Amino acid sequence: MSYEANTDLEAAPAPGAPNSLFGWLVDGLNAAGSVVIAIVMLLMCADVLLRDLANRPLDGVAELVASSIVVIVFLQLPGTLRHGRMSRADLFIDPFIQRRPRAGKRLRALFSLAGVLACSIIAYATWPLLARAWSDSEFFGVEGVFTFPTWPMRAVVLLGAALAAVQYVLLAIQDLKEAR
Template structure:
C-alpha cells in the first residue's frame, strides 16, 4: 500500500508541474491581452484607428486564460465554491471533514470528466474540418509540405469571428478547454485518492470579500 501511495505521489508531482506550466502560459496570454487592449485604446483615441477584431481577441483569450489556469487553481485549492458547511464539519470533526472533502473532490472529478467527454468530440470535429492530413471535399489536396498544408488548412477550419475583420479557428480553444478540464479531473482524482495536501484553502464568499 505504501508503495502505491509513493508511486501516486511521484505521478502527482509530474501532473502538478504541467499544471504550473499551464498556469504560466495563461499568464502570458493575459499579458498579451492587456497589451492588445492598451494598443486599441491608444490607437482609438490618438490616431482614430481602433484595433480591428479586439472583441474577438478578448473572447478567444479569455477562454484560453480560464482553462489554462484552471488546473493550477484546482491544485492550490482556490477554486471558488461554497464550503461553509464543510468548514463547520472540519472544525468539529477533522476526520469526517476530510472524508467529505474527498467525496466532493471525487464528484468534481466526475463532472470534469463529463465536460471533457462533451468537448472532445467538438474539438475533433472542428480540427478535422481543417483537413490538414486528408483530402477535403473542396480545394487542393495536401502537398506534403507541412507549413504550406497547415496554412491552407487554417483557411478551411471551422472558425469564429467576423469575416473581413478577424477570424480564428475554434479547435485551439476547444483543445485548451478539454486539456484544462482533463488536467483538473486528474488533480481532483489525486485529491480524492491521497487527500488535499494543500489543505482547506478554497475561496468562499466570506474570505474573498464577495457579498
C-alpha cells in the first residue's frame, strides 16, 4: 500500500500485500478486470473473423465492448491505487517529498483526500442510477436484436468507486503517519 515506484516485477511483493480481506478483495477485482479484458479481446476477434469469413458479425459486440471499458476501469481502479500504479504527475510532488518529507507527505495526503471526495461523489451519484436500472429493468442494445441489463455495470461502478475511496483513505492515513 504505497505510492512509491514499484516496477521491479522480479521483486518480492510489498510487505503488506494482500494481507487483509480488503487487499484480497481489491486484488480479486483487479484479476476480474483482467479476465474481462481477455473476454473482450476474444469477443472482438471472433466478431472480426465471423464478419470476414462468414459475413455473419456477432450482434451486440460494440455495445458490450463500450460498457466493458467502464467495468474494467472500475474493477481495476482500487488495485491500481493500492499498488501505487495510478498515473500521476511526479514532476512536483516527488522532488518536494525529497526536500521536505513531512510537508510532502502531508500534501500527498491532501491529494488522497481529494481522491476520496471524487470517488465518493461518483459512488453517491451512481447509487440512484443503479436503483433505477434495477427497478425499471434498463437495458443496453437494440430491442429485438441484442440487449443486456445495465444494472451490473452500474453496480461495478458503485463498488469500484467506493473501494477506491476507501483505498484513498488508507493512503492518506499512511502518508499522515509517515509525516509524523
